[in-house]
Amino acid sequence: MYSGEYHNYGGHALIGDECYGGYQQWNYHSRRPRRATRTDWSWTWTENCDQGFDTYGSLWTESTEAAEQWEARQGGESDDEEQPINEFERVGSYDTATFATISGQEMQQLRVLAGVQDQDPAEAKRKPKRKDGRRRRTEVWLNQRIVQVSQDGPAATSKLLDLAATHAAEMNGMNFATLFHRIAKLNANASDHRRNDLHRDSRFIQLRETIEMTIRSGGESGPEGWGLARKAGNWAMEEPWLLSITMWAFATMRLKPDQAVLNTAALIVGAQIHSFKSFEASNVLWAFAKMRVPHSILFSAGAQAVVDNPQRYSTQCLSIIAWSFATVRLHHQELLGVIATEMARNRGDCKAQEISNTLWAFATLSRFDINLFRELGDEASTKLETFKPQELSNTVWSFAVTGIKAPALFRAAADAAEAMASSLEPQNLANFLWAFAKARLRCPALCTLLGECLRKLPSFKPQEISSTLWAVAKLQLHHCVPFCSQVQEGIVDRLPEFSPQALANTVWACVQTRTLKPSFFHAVARAASDRIRDFEP
Secondary structure (H helix, E strand, C coil), rough: CCCHHHHHHHHHHHHCCCCCCCCCCCCCCCEECCCCCCCCCCCCHHHHCCCCCCCCCCCCCCCCCCHHHHHHHHHEECCCCCCHHHHCCCCCCEECCCCCCCHHHHHHHHHHHHHCCCCHHHHHHHCCCCHHHHHHHHHHHHHHHHHHHHHHHHHHHHHHHHHHEEEEEEEEHHHHHHHHHHHHHHHCCCHHHHHHHHCCCCCHHHHHHHHHHHHHCCCCCCCCCCCCCCCCCCCCHHHHHHHHHHHHHHHHCCCCCHHHHHHHHHHHHHHHHHHHHHHHHHHHHHHHHCCCCCCCHHHHHHHHHHHHHHHHCCCCHHHHEEEEEEHHCCCCCCHHHHHHHHHHHHHHHHCEEEHHHHHHHHHHHCCCCCHHHHHHHHHHHHCHHCCCCCCHHHHHHHHHHCCCCCCHHHHHHHHHHHHHHHHHHHHHHHHHHHHHHHHCCCCCCHHHHHHHHHHHHHHHHHHHHHHHHHHHHHCCCCCCCCCCHHHHHHHHHHHHHHCHHHHHHHHHHHHCCCCCHHHHHHHHHHHCCCCCCCCCC
């Protein structure tokens, strides 16, 4: 009974929502313009979001020096972010729970809804109109200033907001998206207090409203005094990949645009996602998943893009896409089959986070692909020294949920966990011990982890406590450490915080280990009687 409850807890609250974000690692390169009317180049750079305990989004490292210099020199905008979503205008019978292959006719409908027009071949051959030289120089200068100001340390965010307020009327879509991205990047790891202050800043509010209104209305107007007007043009339509940057920024800053903005962006991106680069497609799906917006048209189009040409997607992109679908609990069996095949075939390219991302996603979606788990499990065994605590606990959790046996991997993972015991968070410890109990595997390293649990007991959440007690009872580990007795003393005052299921599991574990103290039993009884109506039969 309890293992089923903790299965949901481990897969959703403990793991799914708190450990993975849109991590990027792209090689710096240049490319030709996406559209015939585009005269500037776009680019990507190497940025690695290698997060451990991040609970709200990507942790970014500094971009490569070459890319920063290129960006400053060109005054262009980065492709490294994810794109926004659109309003829920239905095409056919799509909804948030089902998927279907988008036919050519339905895709044309989607393109019409998104305002995307097919270009006349004769028109495509014409030379693009050149921008006014002064305006182009201003736009390049603004991007250079954005890059320079973003490197000014603690004051960078405020200076960027001043820059936006002063030069909004001169900015194009690339400027706005770059500036918004830089602010998000600077505040990706900010404290809740600092982030809330940013969200309440009047300059930031104006910037956000301008960007949202531009997406919603096609760049025709902005908030009073900002003068965006038509100068920025309909960049959401003309440069849809900029939506990738913008939506990544929203998700990273824990902001969620209104439904009209999300739906408009989703339709635009969904209509053209086949032409997106692989990391652009995976990032936009990550952003929507992070904001908990399972837009069926966008996700269906994204899935079809992968199914149609899986070879163009790296293992990193595929793992992000798998994580995104699992996070919003959307099943697309054909997509999962393709991802499983590609990840297993290219397992040597997989890094620790990609392995744990993929295994967690498949376990969460109840897609128990034995070949994938065996291939990635074998690969993980050779790279355990590179796994971070969250990645390690998620990996063993995924195997335990699926019931796929991997005793050698589990024992090696236990040794790795013992070596990093002091770095394990309560969530990691609880998940790790639960996984071993579920797999019915015992090893000496678990006693070390129990000792670490006792040292960190005040930081454990009620369900983490009850699940750890359950694991101790299942594995009969109470002999190596007087865990149950000491836990009873440490949590007696916290029993009112426990859910009915957690109370029941706690008492059951103490009874099974024969450590239940009368005083603790009476305290549990009092806590249970106070909420007797919440208990299920």
